[in-house]
Amino acid sequence: GAVVSQHPSRVICKSGTSVKIECRSLDFQATTMFWYRQFPKQSLMLMATSNEGSKATYEQGVEKDKFLINHASLTLSTLTVTSAHPEDSSFYICSAVGRGDSPLHFGNGTRLTVT
Amino acid sequence: KQEVTQIPAALSVPEGENLVLNCSFTDSAIYNLQWFRQDPGKGLTSLLLIQSSQREQTSGRLNASLDKSSGRSTLYIAASQPGDSATYLCAGRNSGNTPLVFGKGTRLSVIA
Secondary structure (H helix, E strand, O other), X not given: OOOEEEEOOEEEEOOOOOEEEEXXXXXXXXXXXEEEEEOOXXXXXXXEEEEOOOOOEEOOOOOOOOEEXXXXXXXXXXXXXXXXXXXHOEEEEEEEEOOOOOOEEEOOOXXXXXX | OOOEEEEOOEEEEEOOOOEEEEEEEOOOOOOXXXXXXXXXXXXXXXXXXXXXXXXXXXXXXXXXXXXXXXXXXXXXXXXXOHHHOEEEEEXXXXXXXXXXXXXXXXXXXXXX
């Protein structure tokens, strides 16, 4: 079964509103979570890395004030797209890894459409 | 910083053929390499994970190899089926707490 749960799977919102995406590790403690974005027919691009209890580290070109990442516990990280615009429409996927030599698990992704 | 390249970008084969997808990476100090399948509009399905100490992994009709010295990995699919049609992504990471870096994928079509 899934070890990383991501919700919602799909969301449609109006331009200017904010959307929160949740990523939960179900049976392990996720010390680090990664957030990716995938535009149509493109590959997955890393947006940011978050460690539990610390501020997220954003990749170059990703606006930290627009894409708010919170990793307040070892089982939950959230990505909030603030003041969404149509160009933010994309597929967002989280992944999580535990301590030590553990594999990286992916959520099923969130399809965001901003109208 | 690890960079991953996949060729070809798209491939179309008749059902029953054996095929090879190619992946190259720039940093030979790779921690592990993973192959994924992605169906249109869906998330990722992990196919095979190869640790840096391994040279290949097999699962059913799939075989993935890893050659760190040349910076290459291949995914071999035997006796392809229409259900194998999907995008195949190769991704590598450099340590246990670093992210996977993805290639752009190979879009495979298996024609019945």
